[in-house]
Amino acid sequence: MTTTTDRPVAPRRRSRAAEPWAGPWRRYDIVKEFVVASVVVAVLTLVLAVVFSSPDEKPITLQAWAKAAPNDFVATAVSELDGQSGTANYGAPYTNTPDAGQKLGPLPLQRWGGVRAPVDTATDFVLGPLRAVPHDPALTAALTTYAAATPDRQNGWASTYADALSKAPDGDPAKVPADDYGPVPTLAGRLLDLATSGGLDGALTSEHTQFYASDYTKPLLFLADGSYLKDQARAQHLAGDQWGMMNETGNYPGQAWLWLYTFWYQIKPFSSSDNADALVWGLMALLSLLLALVPFIPGLRSIPRIIPVHRLIWRGYYRTQNRP
Amino acid sequence: MTGQVEDSFGGGGWTGALRRRAVAVLPPEQLLPDRQPAYVSSWIYVFGVLTVAAFGWVLVSGAWLALAGAAWWHSSTVGHFVNSLHLWSVELFFFFMVIHLWGKFFMAAWRGRRALTWITGVVAFVASIGTAFTGYLVQQNFDSQWIATQAKDGLNSVGVGAWFNVLNTGQMLLWHVLLLPLVVGVLVVLHVLLVRSRGVVPPLDAPATGDPATEVSS
Numbered sequence: 001m002t003t004t005t006d007r008p009v010a011p012r013r014r015s016r017a018a019e020p021w022a023g024p025w026r027r028y029d030i031v032k033e034f035v036v037a038s039v040v041v042a043v044l045t046l047v048l049a050v051v052f053s054s055p056d057e058k059p060i061t062l063q064a065w066a067k068a069a070p071n072d073f074v075a076t077a078v079s080e081l082d083g084q085s086g087t088a089n090y091g092a093p094y095t096n097t098p099d100a101g102q103k104l105g106p107l108p109l110q111r112w113g114g115v116r117a118p119v120d121t122a123t124d125f126v127l128g129p130l131r132a133v134p135h136d137p138a139l140t141a142a143l144t145t146y147a148a149a150t151p152d153r154q155n156g157w158a159s160t161y162a163d164a165l166s167k168a169p170d171g172d173p174a175k176v177p178a179d180d181y182g183p184v185p186t187l188a189g190r191l192l193d194l195a196t197s198g199g200l201d202g203a204l205t206s207e208h209t210q211f212y213a214s215d216y217t218k219p220l221l222f223l224a225d226g227s228y229l230k231d232q233a234r235a236q237h238l239a240g241d242q243w244g245m246m247n248e249t250g251n252y253p254g255q256a257w258l259w260l261y262t263f264w265y266q267i268k269p270f271s272s273s274d275n276a277d278a279l280v281w282g283l284m285a286l287l288s289l290l291l292a293l294v295p296f297i298p299g300l301r302s303i304p305r306i307i308p309v310h311r312l313i314w315r316g317y318y319r320t321q322n323r324p
Numbered sequence: 325m326t327g328q329v330e331d332s333f334g335g336g337g338w339t340g341a342l343r344r345r346a347v348a349v350l351p352p353e354q355l356l357p358d359r360q361p362a363y364v365s366s367w368i369y370v371f372g373v374l375t376v377a378a379f380g381w382v383l384v385s386g387a388w389l390a391l392a393g394a395a396w397w398h399s400s401t402v403g404h405f406v407n408s409l410h411l412w413s414v415e416l417f418f419f420f421m422v423i424h425l426w427g428k429f430f431m432a433a434w435r436g437r438r439a440l441t442w443i444t445g446v447v448a449f450v451a452s453i454g455t456a457f458t459g460y461l462v463q464q465n466f467d468s469q470w471i472a473t474q475a476k477d478g479l480n481s482v483g484v485g486a487w488f489n490v491l492n493t494g495q496m497l498l499w500h501v502l503l504l505p506l507v508v509g510v511l512v513v514l515h516v517l518l519v520r521s522r523g524v525v526p527p528l529d530a531p532a533t534g535d536p537a538t539e540v541s542s
Contacts, residue, residue: 017436017526024362031356037370037377044416045381049408056398056407057466093486102481113483214494216472221491224473233470245474248460248467252411255460257418257453277481292446295434305528309430314527317363 055250057236060229062204062219066195069228071171073195076226077188078165080121082158085225087121094119094221102278109278117217122154125222126191129203139190142183149182157182240265260284350521357520364524368431371424372519378417379512383505385410390501395464414456421449433525441518448511455508458500461490468493 066073079085091100093116101110127146133139146154161181168175173185194200204222205213223229230239238244245262248254264270264280273279294300304310311318336343388406389397397403425445434442460471472490479485489495 016530017438018522019436021361021523021526023530025359026362026365028357028360028364030358033373034377037373038380041374041377041381041413041416045378045385045409045413048412048415049405052408052412054404054408054411055465055467056404056463059465059469090480092483093480104482109483110481111483113480113486116486117489214497215489215492217489217491220469220473223469229469229473232466236466238470240474244470253415255453255456256415257422257456275481277478281478281482288446288450292443294429295439295442301432301434304430304432307430310432310528313366313368313427313431314363316365317527317530 052252055248055252057249060223060232061198062195062200062223063198065223065226065228066192066200069226069231070192070196071165071173072227074173074188074192075162075165075171076222077126077191078158078162078184079225080125080222081184081187082155082162083121084159084162085121087119087125087221087225090119093117095121102275104275104278104282119218119221121222121225124218125204126187129194129200130187130190132203133190133194133199136190138186142186142190145183146187153182157184161185161188241271260287350517354523355517355520361524361526363527363530368423368427369524371420371427374420375417375424376512376516378413378420379508381413382410382417383509385413386501386505394462394497398464410459414459418452418456421452425449431525432528435525435528436522438518438522438525441515441522444511444515444518448508448515451504451508451511455500455504458496458504461496462493462500464493472496 076085080088083089087094089095089097089100091097092110092113095118096115101108103109127143130139130143146157149157157180160179161176161184164176164179164181165171165173168177173189176185191200194203201219202213204219205216233239233244234242236247236249238247238249243259243262243266245265246255246258261280261284264283265276270276270280290297290300335341385406389403389410392400392403397407428442428445457471457475461468461475475490476485479488479490488499
């Protein structure tokens with residue numbers, strides 16, 4: 001036998017905030033509001049543009065780098081040959097380097113991305129551009145000698161020369177003691193000559209076999225392997241430990257909205273982690289998701305009640321409600 | 325008269341159905357209102373429309389730059405000034421948007437079936453960050469070089485750097501002038517339509533006929 005309890009059916013729970021407003025109204029003109037706002041923003045933008053202008057620091061060309069810091073340029077070129085540069089050891093998406101790549105916890109996301117933009121630093125940054133240089137018998141001989149050697153021999157020449165450069169005063173190739181460097185000094189020197197003449201700037205674009213270029217992956221990777229770009233950035237307060245990710249050149253606000261993203265790089269464990277980028281990106285993705293889903297997260301969605309800023313926003317309304 | 329025409333043509337077909345649905349969801353007096361609830365009387369409400377207005381000037385100044393090409397502003401005084409207009413309209417856009425966002429947070433503006441309005445706003449904010457970021461990448465100056473070479477590590481670390489290659493200026497230019505503004509534009513339109521459809525959220529504890537227990541968690 002089934003028994004029933006005679007109790008009233010609970011009314012369907014529905015937010016009061018979803019119900020049509022039954023209180024007093026005020027006059028409003030949405031079109032006028034938008035027009036006035038547009039005029040105000042236009043005037044503000046105009047004044048800020050006239051008073052503060054905008055930064056436009058010229059890009060560093062490979063020619064400028066070679067002229068301003070030839071020793072750094074040569075050391076970088078040699079590191080591309082002996083496989084010790086940042087790009088040569090980067091891992092995905094540029095190189096197949098065992099154990100390279102950041103992880104998000106146990107997830108090797110960088111490796112999972114795959115080598116989709118392969119870069120052979122020796123060929124792409126040094127040997128390839130040099131092969132296109134005409135009418136230089138000494139360079140042709142150096143390239144031939146280098147190509148005929150085994151990979152171990154090639155690497156031995158480059159590594160020995162890189163060590164010698166690092167010990168030479170100011171890293172000056174002219175002050176390197178004599179040793180068996182093979183054709184590497186000639187190759188590095190000719191690449192410096194090519195860059196100084198301006199011939200390397202166009203040669204490194206990814207589509208160098210075509211007339212047009214829009215992909216600067218390779219020249220930017222090569223430039224970033226040297227110290228010159230970093231030194232210039234640090235002087236402009238753009239380095240990572242200088243909150244540089246949200247800054248731009250000059251005294252401009254930059255991407256101030258990236259403050260939280262930049263903040264994580266300033267503190268441990270992120271600042272000392274080999275996986276800092278993956279950790280920060282993962283954390284920011286999580287925080288962004290939490291922000292989007294605040295309406296559904298108990299506790300978070302109650303913060304506005306705990307911190308009563310709304311009493312200030314709607315003070316006029318609450319004042320009328322409190323009247324006897 | 326309209327009813328007679330619809331009757332004689334079978335209700336207007338898909339077009340008539342769409343029109344009736346659109347008008348039902350968002351009646352003209354709600355889409356373009358000339359009155360608001362009396363509680364809508366704080367300066368915080370101004371920042372929503374200021375954000376939309378700034379977005380409009382971002383699009384206008386960006387379109388002006390696009391008319392003359394990506395490198396124009398480096399060699400032209402007028403171009404540099406238009407770039408300055410673009411930069412400062414973006415800065416104002418974010419300034420207004422962040423105040424708008426936190427204002428809405430402390431108003432718990434997602435209450436009353438307004439969660440999608442909040443979500444579209446947050447996603448528009450994140451998409452705007454991406455759009456501004458690509459803008460810095462396509463400037464073709466020192467900032468672009470440095471930001472690109474640094475940002476690649478972040479994108480590569482999570483495995484997306486080959487598809488969204490910040491070192492590929494041509495790819496970033498197209499993302500900046502077409503794909504991302506389209507995403508932000510669609511989200512902004514959707515967000516504004518949701519605001520007009522749902523109305524402005526009432527104050528916390530505003531008296532009505534519902535169950536008081538649901539007020540905070542709704």
